[in-house]
Amino acid sequence: MSVKITVPATSANLGIGYDCLGMAVSLYSEFTFERADELQISGCSEKYRNENNLVYRSFELALAHWGEEPFPIKLHIDAAIPVSRGLGSSSTCTVAGIMGAAALTGRIVGRAEAVSIATEMEGHPDNVAPAIMGSLVCSFTPQGELPNCIRYNVNPNLRFVTVIPPYEVKTEEARKIVPQEVPLSTAVWQMGRISGLTRGLESGDVRLIAAACDDKIQEPYRRELIPDYDEVREVCLNGGAATLWISGSGSTLMAVTDDGLVAESLRARLQSMHPDFQVHVLECDTQGVRIQLA
Numbered sequence: 410m411s412v413k414i415t416v417p418a419t420s421a422n423l424g425i426g427y428d429c430l431g432m433a434v435s436l437y438s439e440f441t442f443e444r445a446d447e448l449q450i451s452g453c454s455e456k457y458r459n460e461n462n463l464v465y466r467s468f469e470l471a472l473a474h475w476g477e478e479p480f481p482i483k484l485h486i487d488a489a490i491p492v493s494r495g496l497g498s499s500s501t502c503t504v505a506g507i508m509g510a511a512a513l514t515g516r517i518v519g520r521a522e523a524v525s526i527a528t529e530m531e532g533h534p535d536n537v538a539p540a541i542m543g544s545l546v547c548s549f550t551p552q553g554e555l556p557n558c559i560r561y562n563v564n565p566n567l568r569f570v571t572v573i574p575p576y577e578v579k580t581e582e583a584r585k586i587v588p589q590e591v592p593l594s595t596a597v598w599q600m601g602r603i604s605g606l607t608r609g610l611e612s613g614d615v616r617l618i619a620a621a622c623d624d625k626i627q628e629p630y631r632r633e634l635i636p637d638y639d640e641v642r643e644v645c646l647n648g649g650a651a652t653l654w655i656s657g658s659g660s661t662l663m664a665v666t667d668d669g670l671v672a673e674s675l676r677a678r679l680q681s682m683h684p685d686f687q688v689h690v691l692e693c694d695t696q697g698v699r700i701q702l703a
């Protein structure tokens with residue numbers, strides 16, 4: 410028996426919601442698992458074809474949670490989501506490993522448990538929660554409890570113009586430049602805007618989305634890691650997008666519009682300016698991780 414796990418890309422933070430907001434989007438990576446006599450990994454770069462592969466480490470972690478011994482697998486990865494661009498490639502690996510372990514051992518794993526194990530692996534729930542649950546998710550973890558995940562619908566008229574530069578930004582490095590403490594005034598600034606952004610994404614009110622998207626915690630520091638930030642932002646805002654945020658820790662930039670024509674025009678313009686970038690018009694993914702037995 411083989412099992413195919415499909416996991417959506419995720420845009421974490423959405424600018425204002427550092428480490429607590431994330432949204433699943435319509436770009437996917439696929440992971441096919443079957444039992445084998447020895448570990449075999451294909452479809453990814455050579456450096457990941459070993460037992461340190463994040464998918465396999467997450468597979469082992471999930472088995473350990475359930476008191477099961479690890480066993481070798483044949484794993485094939487078909488990833489449309491590029492690595493270290495702020496679209497949650499690491500979360501796709503983590504989520505796939507957990508769901509692959511459940512499927513191959515015949516275990517039913519609920520979304521809450523999957524989010525909890527995945528958060529242990531990732532360190533923060535903002536990518537893994539929407540990758541598992543779909544849609545827009547706000548997560549927080551009360552002391553000593555499992556993560557609480559609040560799922561919001563996203564207005565289907567919204568389009569996310571996703572601009573992926575050819576260079577990486579490693580999340581680990583991008584976390585180091587975010588100040589560990591903020592003044593009270595910054596905390597207050599962020600709180601109101603997080604509420605405004607979730608309501609704006611639900612209702613499709615792009616004016617509210619634009620007003621709320623003004624982060625002071627991480628974007629002012631991380632934009633320095635993305636040489637094309639200023640130019641892409643200007644093109645998107647002048648071209649009719651409501652706002653733009655750094656997706657996750659970058660390097661991807663994501664502009665928001667409720668006008669499909671604006672989205673397509675921006676995609677064409679940015680792609681012709683930067684043939685070496687990937688530029689997609691994405692929608693919110695409402696389903697999250699999918700499992701198919703073959």
Ligand SMILES: Nc1ncnc2c1ncn2[C@@H]1O[C@H](COP(=O)(O)OP(=O)(O)O)[C@@H](O)[C@H]1O
Pocket residue numbers: 453454457462463464486488491492493494495496497498499500502578579580581657658
């Ligand atoms: N196909 C893959 N196989 C194994 N590990 C992967 C794969 N894709 C991504 N990863 C892991 O995810 C890491 C990238 O994570 P990160 O820097 O957080 O960026 P991202 O925004 O893409 O999640 C890689 O260094 C690697 O450890």
Ligand SMILES: N[C@@H](CCOP(=O)(O)O)C(=O)O
Pocket residue numbers: 419421422427428429494495496497498499533535536580583584656657658659
């Ligand atoms: N909240 C995290 C999100 C990182 O997302 P990624 O897709 O860049 O891995 C952060 O901002 O560090």
